[in-house]
Amino acid sequence: MAEEEKTDRIEKRRRQSPKGEERRAEILAAALRRFAEDGYQNAAIGDIARDVGLSLPGLLHHFPTKVDLLLAILAKQDIDSADFIGHFRSDLRSLLKGMVDIFRRNAGMIEVVRAFAILNAESLMKDHPAKTWFLNRTARMQNDIAVTFERAIAEGSIDGGVDAMAMAAELIAMMDGLQMLWLRQPDRFDMVGGLEAYVNRLLTSLGLEH
Amino acid sequence: MAEEEKTDRIEKRRRQSPKGEERRAEILAAALRRFAEDGYQNAAIGDIARDVGLSLPGLLHHFPTKVDLLLAILAKQDIDSADFIGHFRSDLRSLLKGMVDIFRRNAGMIEVVRAFAILNAESLMKDHPAKTWFLNRTARMQNDIAVTFERAIAEGSIDGGVDAMAMAAELIAMMDGLQMLWLRQPDRFDMVGGLEAYVNRLLTSLGLEH
CATH class of the missing domain: 1.10.357 (Tetracycline Repressor; domain 2)
Incomplete structure (x- = not known):
């Protein structure tokens, strides 16, 4: 890989990272809304994906399971x-x-x-x-x-x-x-x-x- | 239908009725246990049937839906x-x-x-x-x-x-x-x-x- 190309990709990833964080925050907010409406047990991960305009695989890339979503929300609450x-x-x-x-x-x-x-x-x-x-x-x-x-x-x-x-x-x-x-x-x-x-x-x- | 036969059937139904009441009470107790373990939303009516040794149609004969089970429990609690x-x-x-x-x-x-x-x-x-x-x-x-x-x-x-x-x-x-x-x-x-x-x-x- 040419040196500039590598730098480019690193740069691109760096620039994307805050956006990735934003996306994660958006997903967690949507998950919280669903948990509030349907309860955790009943909430469908597909609905959460749809709420933020992602495909199911797109959401699973960020949070592989519903438990991961729940634990991320609880961890954030712990900090808050x-x-x-x-x-x-x-x-x-x-x-x-x-x-x-x-x-x-x-x-x-x-x-x-x-x-x-x-x-x-x-x-x-x-x-x-x-x-x-x-x-x-x-x-x-x-x-x-x-x-x-x-x-x-x-x-x-x-x-x-x-x-x-x-x-x-x-x-x-x-x-x-x-x-x-x-x-x-x-x-x-x-x-x-x-x-x-x-x-x-x-x-x-x-x-x-x- | 011969008169004795009819009396027999009425008599039989009368004798069965307390048993039907017992059966209903048994089903409600099992449903309450399941609701306590799994929550209402998550509880499966098939599990409740199995708990009291009934087939699913057998249970549905007494309570046609899960909501009927819930409302019967709440009504009983109201009296209590x-x-x-x-x-x-x-x-x-x-x-x-x-x-x-x-x-x-x-x-x-x-x-x-x-x-x-x-x-x-x-x-x-x-x-x-x-x-x-x-x-x-x-x-x-x-x-x-x-x-x-x-x-x-x-x-x-x-x-x-x-x-x-x-x-x-x-x-x-x-x-x-x-x-x-x-x-x-x-x-x-x-x-x-x-x-x-x-x-x-x-x-x-x-x-x-x-």
């Missing part, structure tokens, strides 16, 4: 929310208020929230490919939240009798449950206001200011 | 829990304590709870056959719980500033969310203890005794 709690972890009041902020952001992306709520429940079925991911995510969130409660106990800002791990679980449960109600009736149910009322009551009962 | 709240509705403290009792009962039937949690999330997908059922069930529960809060406000036993409909939604969200955590890790997570702690804190903050 890696500092979900980290940001607010420094003190308990900021953590709880930060959760309300997250809800305010989530209220603007109902499709993503719907896809995750359905995947979350689907992953309770035996042998679901996202089972481990949701298990790890829940365990990590619970631990991270519990650490903040434990710090507040250690600093004496809340009562020593508070069960940090149980409180962390309660917060996760409340967020999951409120999101479900909102997903069912987004026009009738105010999930941000609902979480805010709960958090304010919790702060009061912990002896902290709103 | 018709007085779910009615029993406890007389005062707010009994209602909240009664919810903990329901959880204690549910902890003994994980398959049923799992099937309902998965159906609940699946029904968020467009065109799911259980969409209306879950919507109505949630609306009815929220109204029933709110009525009890409103009565407590009217009687002056809790503060008039409490938002009855919002509190009812919060309770439903908490129950749904805690059940999800328990379904993911039944051995690690105590949903009865979790709900009890939440309810006791709520009673205290409403100014009521545990």
